[in-house]
Structures are given as structure tokens and as C-alpha cells.
Amino acid sequence: MRILLVEDDPDLGPAIAKALRGENCAVDLAADGVDAGHLGDTETYDAAVLDLGLPGRDGIAILRDWRAAGRDLPVLILTARDGWSDKVAGFKAGADDFLTKPFRVEELVMRLRALVRRSAGHAATRLECGPLAFETQTGQFELDGLPLKLTALEWRVLSALMLSRDVVIERLALAERVYEGDADVDSNSLEVIIGRLRKKIGASLIDTVRGRGYRLATPTPSAA
Amino acid sequence: MRLIPRSIHGRMLALSVLATLVALAVAGAAIGGVLQRFVTQGLDQRLDAELSLLAGAVGADGRIDRAKLTRLRGLLDAGPEWRWQIIAPADTIGSDVLADLDRRPPLRGGPHGEPPPLDKPGRPYPLDAVHARGTGLHARQITLTTSAGPVTLTAAAPRDVVARPIRAAILPLLGTLAILGVLLGIATALQLRIGLRPLRALRDGVAAMRRGAGGVSEDQPEELRPLAQELNALARDTSTALATARASAANLAHALKTPVATLALVVRDDAAAAAQVARIDATIRHHLARARSVAVDRRASTALEPALADLASTITRLHAGRAVAITRTVQPGLMVAVDAADLDELAGNLIDNAMRHAVSAVRIDATAEGAIDGGRIRLRVVDDGPGIAAEDRARATAPGVRLDERDDGHGFGLAIARELAVLHGGALMLEEAPGGGLAATVTLPIAGER
Numbered sequence: 006m007r008i009l010l011v012e013d014d015p016d017l018g019p020a021i022a023k024a025l026r027g028e029n030c031a032v033d034l035a036a037d038g039v040d041a042g043h044l045g046d047t048e049t050y051d052a053a054v055l056d057l058g059l060p061g062r063d064g065i066a067i068l069r070d071w072r073a074a075g076r077d078l079p080v081l082i083l084t085a086r087d088g089w090s091d092k093v094a095g096f097k098a099g100a101d102d103f104l105t106k107p108f109r110v111e112e113l114v115m116r117l118r119a120l121v122r123r124s125a126g127h128a129a130t131r132l133e134c135g136p137l138a139f140e141t142q143t144g145q146f147e148l149d150g151l152p153l154k155l156t157a158l159e160w161r162v163l164s165a166l167m168l169s170r171d172v173v174i175e176r177l178a179l180a181e182r183v184y185e186g187d188a189d190v191d192s193n194s195l196e197v198i199i200g201r202l203r204k205k206i207g208a209s210l211i212d213t214v215r216g217r218g219y220r221l222a223t224p225t226p227s228a229a
Numbered sequence: 230m231r232l233i234p235r236s237i238h239g240r241m242l243a244l245s246v247l248a249t250l251v252a253l254a255v256a257g258a259a260i261g262g263v264l265q266r267f268v269t270q271g272l273d274q275r276l277d278a279e280l281s282l283l284a285g286a287v288g289a290d291g292r293i294d295r296a297k298l299t300r301l302r303g304l305l306d307a308g309p310e311w312r313w314q315i316i317a318p319a320d321t322i323g324s325d326v327l328a329d330l331d332r333r334p335p336l337r338g339g340p341h342g343e344p345p346p347l348d349k350p351g352r353p354y355p356l357d358a359v360h361a362r363g364t365g366l367h368a369r370q371i372t373l374t375t376s377a378g379p380v381t382l383t384a385a386a387p388r389d390v391v392a393r394p395i396r397a398a399i400l401p402l403l404g405t406l407a408i409l410g411v412l413l414g415i416a417t418a419l420q421l422r423i424g425l426r427p428l429r430a431l432r433d434g435v436a437a438m439r440r441g442a443g444g445v446s447e448d449q450p451e452e453l454r455p456l457a458q459e460l461n462a463l464a465r466d467t468s469t470a471l472a473t474a475r476a477s478a479a480n481l482a483h484a485l486k487t488p489v490a491t492l493a494l495v496v497r498d499d500a501a502a503a504a505q506v507a508r509i510d511a512t513i514r515h516h517l518a519r520a521r522s523v524a525v526d527r528r529a530s531t532a533l534e535p536a537l538a539d540l541a542s543t544i545t546r547l548h549a550g551r552a553v554a555i556t557r558t559v560q561p562g563l564m565v566a567v568d569a570a571d572l573d574e575l576a577g578n579l580i581d582n583a584m585r586h587a588v589s590a591v592r593i594d595a596t597a598e599g600a601i602d603g604g605r606i607r608l609r610v611v612d613d614g615p616g617i618a619a620e621d622r623a624r625a626t627a628p629g630v631r632l633d634e635r636d637d638g639h640g641f642g643l644a645i646a647r648e649l650a651v652l653h654g655g656a657l658m659l660e661e662a663p664g665g666g667l668a669a670t671v672t673l674p675i676a677g678e679r
Contacts, residue, residue: 017491024494058483085486086479087514089577090570093539096546103547106490107510110497119550130550 038062072099291377529568530676586614
């Protein structure tokens, strides 16, 4: 799960980023409106956390531009403006959720996970694939009913595969959802992560589609 | 007691009545004077004719021709109480004795001009006389010069001859003046009524502005147009000042909230510090709500239905994942005299509170009560949740009280809604909904036509 975090406060921005990374998210932090608009236009994110009062450009204007350009990534507005009028204006501009400062970071994470799950087209909070289960609210994976321990990178890869279950994710698209913008993207390390995941959950669950990417395949009843 | 009435209407009416009365009195006095002059003049002519008859009976030697007087008798006695008298040096004769002849002329500068001095004979002069029996007389006198000395002729008529026609005329005169006075009074009242009508219209305009109209019409009479323009400018200034006050309150909150958010993140593992941060947050929220409440724009006018539609959609999305349906029954076209942000805050808090506690449905309905002008709008938000026990309902609207500790609401919702409703001259009532649950009803003033 890769998040675009737009927050101009020099203390709060890094603090949120740190908290989100602690919840296995890849986070790109933009500290002004111009950067935020640019990142949103050029990079791939699972969701954006958008402050409204920004230097450079206002959050609402950035959001409107994204929506006008057909960019439909889920956007959660995180602002000190707590009036109902601000909330109405935020949703009208195309926001998917709205959280006011101060907030509990658990709630922010929970809302982001829900946004990503819903935007992937899942109504249920618990996703299953054979012996593997993903509790989207808590971000917890289970294998055969037992908690599965994963590193942050493994979690990002597996959650992306889980949310697009039975659909091939191109390697590049998968890499974009796993690594932060300034990370050194090495396609080999994606292979390494997939390898480690296969060891943890069983080789048959993750298909490699040659020349294209990966797919988390629901085991057919005959194979089970 | 005030001598000058407080109302312009009263002042103008009093002034006009006073002027009318003075004018009527002057007119009455003038008409009476002219009337008296005409009557007196007529009488004087008759008396002067009588004097010339008497003069015919006085010879150049000062003797009185009594035979001639006897012949003239029928002509001389014009009526009862009419008297004449000749005083010659050697003889005195008269129809009666005239006593107390007042030598002072009754009318200074009267119709005959300067009073003739007694030593300058030849022209008749007026006199007031008293009959021996006490009757007042109007007399004319002339002094003739004869070889024997001056001969004084006097002709007198009862003063009543002058007074009677005046008395007869005075009643119709007063009646006419009274009718004139009444007509003038009615004209004044009508003039005031029509003349002051624009003032009443302007007052109604200001009242409408207070209830939410944008301003008063500047299509006014010339004298009132500057006032209307000043009023509108004042309204605009007030709006600007309100917006500024709100903006600084919001800026203060924004400036504080981000550091508080940072602090909350930093200390989230320290329960005691986190509790203090929560307290700071609660205080900011409370005072921001209060600052909002103080800055009420009473001239605001907001369409209810679109605001509720936006709020319902916003709140549905905020609670995405909860299978609670919001249904709305809002009378179309309703305008409330509450500004858009306050209405959002008030209704948003009510709907959000209902949403938090509802099991499956939140129902919103709004209807107008009473006349459109000065009437009220009744907005009702009903949920099918557990409701609030009767004994807790009063506490639920006290600031900062959160009854349901499991929820993550900030507990201000109902209190803010109540404060805003009261501030706008409305009220918030909490009742038990028919199927259990909470029914929150708020009454708000209807906005006048823009």
C-alpha cells in the first residue's frame, strides 16, 4: 500500500509518515501544494492523505484538478478545518473521506485501509484466498487461521496481490505500489520478495505470468 | 409630561393642529372686526342723517325751532331707545336725558379718522353714552357754531343695534370655522399618513433585513434614499466584519490544531500526556464552536433542502461501510434565516449524531410552521438507535458530555446544535422516537424573501 501524504507542517508530516510506515505503508511526503499536485499526476498511489491549507496550492484545488484529469485514487482529506461546510466542500470536490485534526493515527490507518479496499471493489472487510485470509481493517494476514508474520515489503506485495485476487498485476505496477518514490527500485528485489512470500504461504498461491507479472490465484476445488 | 410628542407623526400633527387653531382664531377675529365695522358704519350714517335733521331746527342765532322739531318728530324717533338731544346756550331739548356722555371717542383711529377735538366744530364724532336708565348707547355728536355760542347736537341708538347682528352672525361664523378646522385636520391626517408611508415601508424593509433579507430597497423617496444606502452599506460592513471575525477564529483553530495533532501523534503511547492533548483539543473545539456561535449573521438566508442534501451525502460517505440509510422529506423552497455555515454546523451535528447511533435508518423531515413571514421551520432528525433515557436528555445537550463512551464522537454535537439553535432564536428538543431511538427537533426562523 503506497500512500501520498500531503502535509505542510514540518513536524506533523514526518510524524504521520512514520506512523503510516509503522503500519507497513509506503509513504511519499509532499510538503507543498505544487509538489503534491505533481506527484499525484505522475506517480501511482493506492490512496492520498491531503491537507487543505497548503503553501503553493490549496488542497481543494489540487483535488479538483485530479478529478478533472480523471485521476480516481481514493483521497482522504486530513485537515484542521472541522466545520460541516468544509466537509461538504471536501466531498463535493471529490474527496472519499474526511478526517479532522487532531486525530488518532489508528483511525487514519483504518480509514485508509477501508478506502483502498473499497476502491479495489471489495465490500467485505475480510478477504480470503484458499488458506490465506486478509483482515483489511486490521491489516492482519492469516494462514490456515493463524497470524502470518510479514515484513513491510512482503505485506505491501501480498496485500496488493490480495486486493486484486485472480487478476494479473504487472510487475511495474506492483513495484510502484511497494516502493516509495525515492527508493532504489530493483526488480530483482521484487523477485526476492515474491520468493520469500512463496516460502511463507506456499508456492502454489502466487502465479508468475511470464513477461507480464504476478497473480494471486484462488486454488481450484480439485487442487485443494 | 412631554410637551413635544415623541413620534414624528405626533409632532407634525400637533404642529399642524396648533397652526390651524391660530389661523382660525385670527380669521374669526378679523371677520368679526370687519363685520362690526360695517354694522357700526351703517348705524353712524343713520345717526348722522338724524343729526343733520336736528341741525335744520337750529337757527343761526342759536335758537331752537321747536315747531320744526315737532314736525320732524316722526322721522327722529327711529325706534324704541333711540334718543336725541340739542343743547343750546339758552335752551336744551331732547327725546330724553343722556347722561355720562363719554367724551373719549370709542374707536381710536376709527372709521372717521382722528377724533375731532371738541373746539373744532363742523363734523360729527362718535361717542359712547349711557341712558339715564342705564342702557348703553352708541351716539354721534356735532357741535354747531351760532352767534349765541356753540350748540351741541346728539343722536343716539341703543348699542344693541350694533351688537344684535354681530351676535346673529357669530354662530354661523363659528360653525363655518369649526367645519373648516375639521376639514384641515382631516387633510393633515391624510397628508401625514401618505407622507409618512415611505418611512413605514423602510421600517418593514429593515425588519425583513433583520430576518434575513439581503438589504433594503434603494428605490425610495429622495429624502430616504441616502438612509437606505447607508443602511445597506452598514449591512455590508457588518457582513464583512462577521466574515473577518470568523476567519480569524478559524485561523486560530487551524494554527493550534496542527501542533496539537503532532503532539497527539508524538505522545500517543503515553496515556497521561495523550489525555492532556485530548483536553486541549476539546477546549479548542469548544471555544471554536462558541466563537462561531457569537458571530451570528441575523440577516442570513439559506436554502434548507440543498444544504440537507449535501450534508446527508457527506455524512453517508463519512460513515461509509455502515448500512444506514438517510431519507429526507423536506418541503421544497424553504429558506432559513441562518447563515450557510451555521446551518451546516447545526444540521450536520444532528444528522451525524443520529447516524452514529442509528441501527439502519435516519429520517430527516422539515416543514414550515405558521405564516411564511415571521414563521418557523421545524427540522426533525430521527434515528432508530437506542435513544437517550429521559433523565439523560438534558445532560446530552450540555457541552462536552458524551453519553456513549464507546463511540468516538467528540460529544459536542448536540450541545453545539442546541447553542446554535438558541442563538438563532430557535430551540432544540430531544424526544423519544416512536420506535425507540432519538428524535431531535430544532426550530429555526424562516428567512424573508430576498
